[in-house]
Amino acid sequence: MEASPKKPEALQRPDIKQQSFAEIYGVPENFLEIEVRSPQTHGIARKMYTDYEIVCRTNIPxxxxxxxxxxxRYSDFECFREILERESTRVSIPSLPGKVFTNxxxxxxxxxxxxxLEKFLQxxxxxxxxxxxxxxLCAFIQDPQWDKNQWI
Incomplete structure (x- = not known):
């Protein structure tokens, strides 16, 4: 019985290394998790507004x-976006969800x-x-004392 001819190198399967448990389930080299959650509406009548909690988890230096x-607040996001546009002329900044006037x-x-807002921020x-x-960017996401007037 003849041996089967050897496959050309391009068709051979590479040796596949098994990943360790730590490689599969360990913390990724760089990760950034941004979540916008827990909306709360404040005020009464024409002074009402809703703010959102921004949760950030990362190991990016x-x-x-x-x-x-x-x-x-949404108005903070609007100001943040305007500042980003002025600051970053080489990057196209995505739009925010539109203004809503009824309900x-x-x-x-x-x-x-x-x-x-979560999609925008991510x-x-x-x-x-x-x-x-x-x-x-980092100040808006992480500084509880962030004030848009410092950036205008």
Missing amino acids: VFKLKSSVVRR RFSDEVIEARREG TVAGHPLLQTGSKV
Whole structure:
């Protein structure tokens, strides 16, 4: 019986190394988790507003804290986005969820806005040029004393 001909090198399977438990389940080399949650509506009548909790967990060195929780209003996000646009001319900053003028305090509207704000924040916080080049990014996400007037 003849031996089967040897396959060309390009068709041979590479040796596959088994990953260790630590490699599979360990902390990734760089990770960034941003969550926008727990909307709370404050005030009465025309003075009502909703703010959102921003939870950040990361091991990326540019962020001063490994874990942080802050609260921000939609108007804070608007100002933050404007500052990012001025600061980062090489990066296209995504838009925020649109302004709502009717039923803006309904559960559905608040949840849709929360989802949009989370997507926005995950996108900008995950951008490498913004992580290294933005002065306002880490402050907005992590500083409980963040004040838009410091950045205008």
